[in-house]
Amino acid sequence: MSIINVQNLTRDYGSEKGIFDVSIQVEKGEVFGFLGPNGAGKTTTIRHLMGFIKPKAGSCQIDGLDCWKDRDVIQKRLGYIPGEISFFDDMTGKEFLKFVSDYRNAGKDNRLQEMLERFELDLKGKIKKMSKGMKQKVGIAAAFMQNPDILILDEPTSGLDPLMQNRFIELIAEEKKKGKTIFLSSHMFEEVERTCDRIGIIRNGRLVTVDSVETLRERHMHTYTVHLDSPKLAEAFAKDFEGICDGSTVTVAAKQSLETIFMTYYGEKKNA
Numbered sequence: 001m002s003i004i005n006v007q008n009l010t011r012d013y014g015s016e017k018g019i020f021d022v023s024i025q026v027e028k029g030e031v032f033g034f035l036g037p038n039g040a041g042k043t044t045t046i047r048h049l050m051g052f053i054k055p056k057a058g059s060c061q062i063d064g065l066d067c068w069k070d071r072d073v074i075q076k077r078l079g080y081i082p083g084e085i086s087f088f089d090d091m092t093g094k095e096f097l098k099f100v101s102d103y104r105n106a107g108k109d110n111r112l113q114e115m116l117e118r119f120e121l122d123l124k125g126k127i128k129k130m131s132k133g134m135k136q137k138v139g140i141a142a143a144f145m146q147n148p149d150i151l152i153l154d155e156p157t158s159g160l161d162p163l164m165q166n167r168f169i170e171l172i173a174e175e176k177k178k179g180k181t182i183f184l185s186s187h188m189f190e191e192v193e194r195t196c197d198r199i200g201i202i203r204n205g206r207l208v209t210v211d212s213v214e215t216l217r218e219r220h221m222h223t224y225t226v227h228l229d230s231p232k233l234a235e236a237f238a239k240d241f242e243g244i245c246d247g248s249t250v251t252v253a254a255k256q257s258l259e260t261i262f263m264t265y266y267g268e269k270k271n272a
Helices: 042-049 071-077 093-103 112-118 132-144 162-177 189-195 213-219 231-241 258-266
Strands: 004-014 017-026 031-035 057-062 079-081 150-154 181-186 198-203 206-212 222-227 244-246 249-254
Touching: 004 042, 017 031, 017 042, 017 057, 017 198, 017 206, 031 042, 031 189, 042 057, 042 150, 042 181, 079 132, 093 132, 112 132, 132 150, 132 162, 162 181, 162 189, 181 189, 198 213, 206 213, 231 244, 231 249
Parallel strands: 031 181, 031 198, 079 150, 150 181
Antiparallel strands: 004 017, 004 057, 198 206, 222 249, 244 249
């Protein structure tokens, strides 16, 4: 059984807003990237997974548990970063993380100190006085400190500077090696490209493709034929660009970036 199992999930808000017939399966130890711009349906899907919204049609389960009926159990077990993190602003960072730790029964054997050092996080001040990036670091620490086996992450690097974004990507790669199952919603292509086994692209509430990054690249591969002035020049060109040389002609296959592939599904012309 898939760790995350979404079947024909639908939530229609009218005016073509919501999610429609979404089906996703994420296996144990897999990092699944969920790509789409704001308003595409990423957060609505995640809110169903977290049990914040009851499905109107379809179903979703996490590790065999119904996301709505068993939401209390699921919410305590998962590591979760919401797209818009809500805090008790009058708390300090330290007080907030203690609250989260007590709620989840994380105990003393947790990864909080590791997260503080990795993300250079200072917990002394009041949360309401923290920058957007610092608040995001608190959210990351809250999600990872109990060392959960399953993580649901909605735009987890929002507000982080490039250095911290890179540290987060390294963290995901480490968790992947440990066999963690991660559902990562993002619109940052590098983040998804460097961490995810498969990606799903959602457009106007509907999945338009689910595949591995490599398969998507192969599917959208472009082949170019270049004619050079001599076989010697062609041979040098083929060597530089990993092409196939035939006399003075070179054939080169070029894989597209994830961002370019995304735009073929979600370009302005397709939105019109």
